[in-house]
Amino acid sequence: MRPVEGVDRVAEEAVITGPLVPASKNDRDGRHLDPDRLRIGAAAGVNRSQADRLRQGRLMIEARLDLHSHSRRDAGARVAGFLNQAASRGQRVVLIITGQKRRDPLSRPEGVLRRDLENWLNAPGTRDRVLACEPAQPKDGGKGAFYVLLKR
DSSP, X not given: OOOOXXXXXXXXXXXXXXXXXXXXXXXXTSOOOOXXXXXXXXXXXXXXXXXXXXXXXXXXXXXXXXXXXXXXXHHHHHHHHHHHHHHHTTOOEEEEEOOOOOXXXXXXXXXXHHHHHHHHHTSTTTGGGEEEEEEOOGGGTGGGEEEEEEOO
């Protein structure tokens, strides 16, 4: 390599820390994934039959939470409280309705609450209660709602 005038030399060897995780179809942002992180649409914690039934909306919904008209901050707290209450009642399948997005052409491609749901499900105190999360079927709210399967 020839030195370039006015440019500092960069280290020749990159240091990689932590385990490398191969990118997958669920790696939306090109980042390495935490293998314990719950991903919407990736029912890794359940058997295939149960995952298919959840995805197809064939499991009985035992409780619903509608987040329409709630602020982002309020919605996160409501999700945590709702899931804790549902788990304490022994409920297994719940529906969380986030809504889709405002019909404003200048708004983001997906709703704020919908986008933040995955983070709320992975929050400490909540992640240990959740097995899987799948987008709902049209009859239950479609793209603006999610089935959440809770642990026993």
